[in-house]
Amino acid sequence: MHPYEEHIHHLLLDNRFIDWVVNPQSPYAEYWLQWIAADNENAALAEEAKRFILEMRRAEQEGAEDVHEDKLDEMLANIKTGIAPGRRGGGHKKLLWLAAAIVTGAMAVSTLFFLPKTHPGQEGSASQVEAADVVRYNGNKEDELLFLPDGSKVILSKGARISYNLLMNGSKREITLSGDAFFDVAPNAQKPFYIYTQHVVVKVLGTSFKVNASGGKESVAVSTGKVSVYLKGQDLEQSAAQIVLPKQVVSLTEDRRALTTNEWSGKYPAAAALQKPVSYDFEEAPLSTVLTTLEKMYAIPVKYNEDSFNNCFITISLGDESLEEILKVITRTVDASYSMSSYGITIEGKGCR
Known part of the structure; x- marks a missing residue:
């Protein structure tokens, strides 16, 4: 991935930036306006990342709960038209998981589940705005x-x-x-x-x-x-x-x-x-479908090897227990283990045959 695209990638992972784009009352507005005004390249980076977020938001508002990969490719291609020819790289596929996460997290609807990241070139800066997880x-x-x-x-x-x-x-x-x-x-x-x-x-x-x-x-x-x-x-x-x-x-x-x-x-x-039962019920559903729903419900990224767990199916109800209790049931069912950190949930195991 080209450094320019890498910087856009970091912006898309910064919940302060997402909040500023989608929320008119964002407390981070002054911070980002100052950052954009400080450098022309900062302004260009912000514009490309903002365009991507708004494209995703528009797609979701049109009723697409899941955006097909071809559509994501098209969105990313549209965004790249603003990048100088010498900066265009082939690493945009690495952003597809992020695009899916934006849609899954209901970008402008209710959830920003991006973890706090230091800004490109601003690591350790005392002037940074601290963001909640x-x-x-x-x-x-x-x-x-x-x-x-x-x-x-x-x-x-x-x-x-x-x-x-x-x-x-x-x-x-x-x-x-x-x-x-x-x-x-x-x-x-x-x-x-x-x-x-x-x-x-x-x-x-x-x-x-x-x-x-x-x-x-x-x-x-x-x-x-x-x-x-x-x-x-x-x-x-x-x-x-x-x-x-x-x-x-x-x-x-x-x-x-x-x-x-x-x-x-x-x-x-x-x-x-x-008082009405609020849950998501699955019967012999692909594990990937259950984990995608889990991400959406709890606003927490879930990392796992899709190829290893491709043949795993599970029957479960989500919504009546804590996240850890649900994860225990899931990992016991598919003979896996899980860990939780400030970066989200990681599920590991040999998978299902």
Whole structure:
């Protein structure tokens, strides 16, 4: 792959760049505008990568859940018309998996599952914007259902965004939220679930509730279980927190200095939606099909040898358990092993005969 194409490849792997292209309110806009203005070649690189992303976005919006390889070739060829003849190389095939990942991740709809990368020529730069491992943004007109690696589910409202660690494998499960969302949190007393908005923190062990964090107003309304809510910067979490029970709502006061709790008589349409079984069922399906769906659901890249596992078929339901529990079932079924890292999931094994 030519160095010029390699730089485009890096841009397409940078979730900050993807977010800036598809989201008008991206917090990374200033960073990328400065980077483009600094050098003419930076501007050319950004234009080629942006064109590719928008082509993929348009294809997806036209209803193509899976874009055929011939179509990907055509898109990449169209993008390459802007590259100087001396820079055109034969390495564009290496980008096909990335194009498929963009489509699989619902580019402009809800998910940006690209891992944070240092920018070409900017490794170690103190001026870089730090990016969350995963940014999921709902650009749809309707609410969007998201699956989290710990088994929790989120219904993200239009224009809302969450970010979190790719695997949620720390001592805490932490989410940053902008906008409105309904959470159905999988219980795990050893790993409490935290949601951070601009002004408040929500702590929960396992329950369902709605968080509003848009329009300058913030509130938490509980459907089942209970949560504790406190202002950011408060040191004594246990003594300062507001305990919110079912059918109650805690709201940030107008001066943003306190929280008030009241009875809640509103509706939870999202809760009703989640009461219905939400799963993807497969019966003797190719392993590749199951893993592609897994990538889409959890916004995590899955790497494996397609040739080795070409003859593997599996019957499984996805959506009712945590990601690790699902991976255990899959790898036991096909006699393989898996590992998880900051780069995603790797599945290894001899395959099926």
